[in-house]
Amino acid sequence: MNPPPRSGLRRTLSKLQLLARQLVEGLATGLHRSPHKGASVTFKQHRPYVPGDEIRRLDWRVFARTDRFYVREYEQETNLTASLLVDLSGSMAYCGANSSCSKLEYARDLAGLLATTLIQQQDAVGLVTFDQKIRSLVPARSRPSHLPVLQAALAQEIPSGETSIAQVLRELAPRLGRRRLLILISDCLDEPSSLLKALAQLRHQQHEIIVFQVFDRDELTFPFQGWTRFESLEAEGIHLDADPAAIRKTYLENLARFRAELSQGCSRHQVQLCPVITDEPCESALSAHLSRRLLRR
Numbered sequence: 001m002n003p004p005p006r007s008g009l010r011r012t013l014s015k016l017q018l019l020a021r022q023l024v025e026g027l028a029t030g031l032h033r034s035p036h037k038g039a040s041v042t043f044k045q046h047r048p049y050v051p052g053d054e055i056r057r058l059d060w061r062v063f064a065r066t067d068r069f070y071v072r073e074y075e076q077e078t079n080l081t082a083s084l085l086v087d088l089s090g091s092m093a094y095c096g097a098n099s100s101c102s103k104l105e106y107a108r109d110l111a112g113l114l115a116t117t118l119i120q121q122q123d124a125v126g127l128v129t130f131d132q133k134i135r136s137l138v139p140a141r142s143r144p145s146h147l148p149v150l151q152a153a154l155a156q157e158i159p160s161g162e163t164s165i166a167q168v169l170r171e172l173a174p175r176l177g178r179r180r181l182l183i184l185i186s187d188c189l190d191e192p193s194s195l196l197k198a199l200a201q202l203r204h205q206q207h208e209i210i211v212f213q214v215f216d217r218d219e220l221t222f223p224f225q226g227w228t229r230f231e232s233l234e235a236e237g238i239h240l241d242a243d244p245a246a247i248r249k250t251y252l253e254n255l256a257r258f259r260a261e262l263s264q265g266c267s268r269h270q271v272q273l274c275p276v277i278t279d280e281p282c283e284s285a286l287s288a289h290l291s292r293r294l295l296r297r
Contacts, residue, residue: 058071085182086154087185088160089161089162097218103214110212110282110286117286130168132163200269
């Protein structure tokens with residue numbers, strides 16, 4: 001995870017607020033709407049007074065106009081709790097010949113920008129790293145001093161092993177507690193039906209989910225020429241020697257089906273799927289995504 005950029009994009013990014021679209025529970029006053037009613041600066045509605053209501057909540061101006069007692073209700077705003085879920089499986093180590101960084105390096109930068117943005121708006125951020133199972137779990141904190149903790153947890157991890165995102169999400173589900181924002185950063189190279197079922201379970205628990213699907217440009221265009229050895233990054237010793245021209249069409253068709261199934265499933269379960277490519281500056285990709293979220297809100 002590199003230090004946050006100091007460009008104009010960074011200044012733009014710092015002004016954007018990652019607002020949860022749905023109601024999110026929290027503990028302290030912040031930027032995100034809560035289902036609980038209470039004292040706050042955001043007025044919700046009037047309702048008739050009923051015995052037991054606090055007298056201080058009566059609206060005396062309305063009483064002066066109507067000669068009836070009405071209570072002012074407010075919408076309490078709360079801090080958001082977010083968890084960054086970063087894939088450390090072997091496939092995240094891929095770096096194309098024309099790429100400046102691997103998928104994992106890109107994921108680290110993206111996680112760093114997200115953590116910085118969230119903590120700047122006083123939200124709590126935690127981290128989960130995984131491959132086939134959870135590797136590390138850093139509890140959510142909102143203090144600026146928490147950023148180096150997140151950076152260290154990511155920097156010391158080496159990508160290896162196979163992917164089992166669905167299994168990890170099922171393992172994580174009972175540990176999450178109150179509703180929160182889950183940000184999955186992964187290439188999502190897992191069985192789509194299993195992954196979507198796990199995401200649906202988390203949505204059923206009322207968590208909001210964003211999936212940043214990280215691609216290297218090679219994976220999208222399959223630019224290889226001449227006889228090539230394709231080696232598995234997740235299972236040692238597995239490789240395929242082939243003429244790329246003979247398998248390019250089949251590969252691209254399979255990739256299109258995979259992406260379509262994942263996209264349709266995420267849409268069905270109200271999960272935001274955000275494809276990103278490692279040759280696009282991650283601060284640009286994130287800034288554009290946060291801007292779209294604000295416009296939708």
